[in-house]
Amino acid sequence: MSGEHTRIAVFGAGYVGLVTGACFAELGHSVSVRDIIPERIERLRRGKVPIYEPGLDDLLARNAERLVYTTDVAEAIDGAHFVFVAVGTPPTYSGDADLSAVWTVIDELPELDRRLTVVMKSTVPVGTGAKVRHRLDARGLRHVGYVSNPEFTAEGTAVSDFMEPDRIVIGSFEDVDGDAVAALHSGIDAPIVRADVASAEMIKLAANAALMTRISFINEIANVCEATGADVVKVAEGVGHDRRIGKSFLRAGIGFGGSCFPKDSLALKQLAANSGYHFQVLNAVIEVNDLQKRRVIGKLVELLDTLRDKRVALLGLAFKPGTDDTREAPAFVLAGRLLAEGAEVVAWDPVASADGLTGVTQVPSVAEAVRDADAVVLVTEWPELAELDWRALAQTMRTAVLVDGRNMLDPEEMRAAGFRYDAIGRAAANGQG
């Protein structure tokens, strides 16, 4: 099968599944995408993309002839050599990963007399592959191969991340399956890391934990900058030039959210704990992040005295720009805290929805969000926020208070525009140093 075009079934038409399907179709493979939500499949058949991910709609449209969408397992698997599992693995109440959707896919695989390789794209605890192998064997599906091929794409840049990845990780029990999955990626120029299944699973969890650690680290540096009169933006610039450290993930802000980091940090914490190990660094990373999301509330209280009956505009609901994903988004934590303090909350986002945020009014423009507000909080660094006429906006507010949760704006310019401005870890830039 090496290098030739083949047939792939992708289970899960979410962020990862759709990007995986579209990119494999772009590489010339035939892809069937299966989901259990009929409306999702119907929309895809009509050429509509159910999620917002830059470049995905073009890619799906361009490769439409190599893509089919179905809710039917048999139709999805018909003639396929690979089944990519890209279903959700959300946290359970205990923080462990909920693998029920993964098990459904495995248990729904029909009896097959030909070779098929199951490829795990979903993020799963270390040991999942071994359990799947056992379950397949128990059903007499010894000839069904298993590969761990974790996904590292980031929402907002997922298509280019998939086509130009830093590396492709392939963990297999048998070389033949790993070779086949490596061959599927021919056309993508990236180092391939071959590993045993458990190590491939751990690579994903460790990579996420490293990125989260950097975020919580720089956020703590920011908090110390605030207390001591330094500017974290300058500090990060100076630190990031060190080649041993590098620049990425050193932007201080109001903490990480999203569908991956929060749940994957909890899952790794629980995985370690279940194995008898107390993962101290990761516990601190999680705690710092939880507190960081709430620090903005303290800043607002300082600037406004009280939040009761104050109108606060949240700019950005998505957990980061370039996506409509609001899972674990800092905006949702902020909104909840503000409402609890008796504030009125208005929110704007160019693509994400405030659905599920009871008590928050979503408006279609920044101007409407900001008008008559007592304070505005920049929550998601959507690029258009850098282009606004902030001087004009300040004049429409009841009190021109701005907390820049992403250190996106220039403190001097904002003060010149008439704002009482605060950011994250910028004591020196705020003239407090």
Ligand SMILES: NC(=O)c1ccc[n+]([C@@H]2O[C@H](COP(=O)([O-])OP(=O)(O)OC[C@H]3O[C@@H](n4cnc5c(N)ncnc54)[C@H](O)[C@@H]3O)[C@@H](O)[C@H]2O)c1
């Ligand atoms: N979102 C990301 O940026 C990202 C990045 C890397 C890894 N991951 C991991 O990839 C996995 C998928 O994440 P996502 O964000 O794409 O999830 P998602 O919630 O956007 O999509 C999952 C999809 O799977 C479907 N599904 C559930 N059960 C199914 C079944 N039995 N058969 C077919 N489809 C089924 C759901 O209906 C849903 O549409 C998770 O484990 C996640 O941790 C996500």
